[in-house]
Amino acid sequence: xxxxxxxxxxxxxxxxxxxxxxxxxxxxxxxARGLPADLVTEVETIAADATALGIPAxxxxxxxxxxxxxxxxxxxxxxxxxxxxxxxxxxxxxxxSGGMGEPSAHLITAATQAMASxxxxxxxxxxxxxxxxxxxAGPGLNVATALHAQGISAEQSVGVVVEAWRRGEPVSAxxxxxxxxxxxxxxxxxxxxxxxxxxxxMSGLQGGQHGRPAGVPPPEGHGKGTRGQRRP
Amino acid sequence: MSTDxxxxxxxxxxxxxxxxxxLPSDERADTDRLIEAVDAYAARAQPLDASLDDAVMxxxxxxxxxxxxxxxxWLLEPxxxxxxxxxxxxxxxxxxxxxxLGVRGPGTGEPAGTAVAVADTVFVRFELAAPNAREVSxxxxxxxxxxxxxxxxxxxxxxxxxxxxxPLGEHAYQFVVDGERWIPxxxxxxxxxxxxxxxxxVIVVGPRGVVRS
Numbered sequence: 001x002x003x004x005x006x007x008x009x010x011x012x013x014x015x016x017x018x019x020x021x022x023x024x025x026x027x028x029x030x031x032a033r034g035l036p037a038d039l040v041t042e043v044e045t046i047a048a049d050a051t052a053l054g055i056p057a058x059x060x061x062x063x064x065x066x067x068x069x070x071x072x073x074x075x076x077x078x079x080x081x082x083x084x085x086x087x088x089x090x091x092x093x094x095x096x097s098g099g100m101g102e103p104s105a106h107l108i109t110a111a112t113q114a115m116a117s118x119x120x121x122x123x124x125x126x127x128x129x130x131x132x133x134x135x136x137a138g139p140g141l142n143v144a145t146a147l148h149a150q151g152i153s154a155e156q157s158v159g160v161v162v163e164a165w166r167r168g169e170p171v172s173a174x175x176x177x178x179x180x181x182x183x184x185x186x187x188x189x190x191x192x193x194x195x196x197x198x199x200x201x202m203s204g205l206q207g208g209q210h211g212r213p214a215g216v217p218p219p220e221g222h223g224k225g226t227r228g229q230r231r232p
Numbered sequence: 233m234s235t236d237x238x239x240x241x242x243x244x245x246x247x248x249x250x251x252x253x254x255l256p257s258d259e260r261a262d263t264d265r266l267i268e269a270v271d272a273y274a275a276r277a278q279p280l281d282a283s284l285d286d287a288v289m290x291x292x293x294x295x296x297x298x299x300x301x302x303x304x305x306w307l308l309e310p311x312x313x314x315x316x317x318x319x320x321x322x323x324x325x326x327x328x329x330x331x332x333l334g335v336r337g338p339g340t341g342e343p344a345g346t347a348v349a350v351a352d353t354v355f356v357r358f359e360l361a362a363p364n365a366r367e368v369s370x371x372x373x374x375x376x377x378x379x380x381x382x383x384x385x386x387x388x389x390x391x392x393x394x395x396x397x398x399p400l401g402e403h404a405y406q407f408v409v410d411g412e413r414w415i416p417x418x419x420x421x422x423x424x425x426x427x428x429x430x431x432x433x434v435i436v437v438g439p440r441g442v443v444r445s
Contacts, residue, residue, distance in 0.1 A: 033376070062373070062376075062377075063427070065376060065377055066377045066426065066428075067427075067428050069371060069376075069377040069378065069379055070377075070414055070426075070428055070430065071412075072428045072429075076428065077428075080427040080428060083427065084427060110402070113402075113424065113434075116424065116425065117422070117424060139401060139402075142401065142402035142436055143436055145402075145422065145434075146402070146421040146422045146434060146435075146436045148422075149421065149422030149423065149424070149434070150421065150422065172352075172400065172438065172439045173438075173439075174438075175400055175401065175436055175437065175438035175439065176438030176439060176440050177436075177438070178421040178422075178435075178436040178438075179421070179436070179438055179440065179441070179442055179443035180443070182421060182443045182444060183443045186443075
């Protein structure tokens with residue numbers, strides 16, 4: 001077999017691999033959801049500008065799709081997407097200040113939502129800095145945002161997550177915190193008390209029958225959840 | 233009707249050649265008639281011409297294999313490859329480049345480690361009390377905000393519900409009532425401004441599921 005034929009074969013085998021790595025284009029994605037051509041072009045332009053600043057395009061496209069699904073007029077959608085890109089740029093700045101050189105789309109989105117909910121840039125930066133790894137920072141910010149939305153102060157919400165990381169809690173345990181906080185409030189605890197209790201550690205809450213708030217499913221292997229249960 | 237219905241166990245053994253003449257006369261007459269019929273049939277059967285095998289095999293070998301089979305055969309048959317050594321480093325570099333592009337993924341910069349948090353899925357129940365609604369669905373970040381993708385089922389008390397398998401992590405959503413009214417879930421972990429004048433509900437799905445208010 002000649003070298004040319006061998007290289008052709010190698011190229012043929014490589015094509016599916018590289019094609020699988022490509023995401024459908026932004027325009028294709030937006031057109032598939034029925035967005036009008038003018039809006040698609042505008043979103044594409046905003047996304048291109050954002051990408052040049054290191055902001056991922058996908059969340060912007062998702063925002064446009066969300067607006068279109070909700071039957072928001074196209075000019076309003078474009079304005080919201082542009083504003084969202086600006087918020088993401090600020091969030092990216094906070095995240096990179098926290099030591100994440102090339103933050104993921106998920107992390108930037110999480111930071112954007114955190115800052116929109118009232119967690120300031122410094123607190124986002126501190127959270128990212130305290131994260132045990134880049135994969136933990138996004139979920140950590142999601143949890144801090146959800147805790148803050150439940151009435152726990154921004155400082156305490158961030159502190160709960162950071163303290164959990166210091167104790168070596170895994171990401172999965174941290175993701176349970178908003179549900180635990182909700183259950184504790186249902187028992188009559190104030191948001192401040194919930195924050196304080198969670199700062200002290202999750203082990204007491206997760207350990208036994210007495211420590212776990214009512215309504216909180218027991219750890220896996222000890223029974224089924226009340227509202228959700230792990231998929232078999 | 234099976235042979236078991238027509239012949240006794242002894243008759244079957246007789247047919248198999250295990251018994252010799254120990255059957256009752258009527259049963260023996262039946263089995264003998266059967267043996268004779270089989271022998272007569274065997275005698276009439278014409279032996280196949282030995283050349284038929286060769287003809288069939290020649291026809292099979294002569295059939296053009298499907299293109300896919302040709303490709304597979306080409307790939308699977310051992311071949312000699314002659315290659316100038318100068319191509320080896322070039323091909324190694326190309327292989328490394330392909331591997332790097334594959335690992336890098338779709339360009340979102342998403343670290344592979346994130347899969348640890350999102351690989352698992354949890355069943356999450358969505359409920360909305362809307363006794364007067366004609367239809368209720370849920371749309372959110374988990375289904376591309378498609379308003380008609382997930383319909384809820386009405387219970388007797390007017391509570392609409394559905395259960396979805398969602399990845400661990402945060403999800404934003406709203407209920408869509410009668411295909412036009414987007415309303416938040418009052419029991420969610422958080423309510424956030426959606427930027428369009430509405431409110432998205434947010435839940436954070438942990439391994440234990442979701443506890444709402």
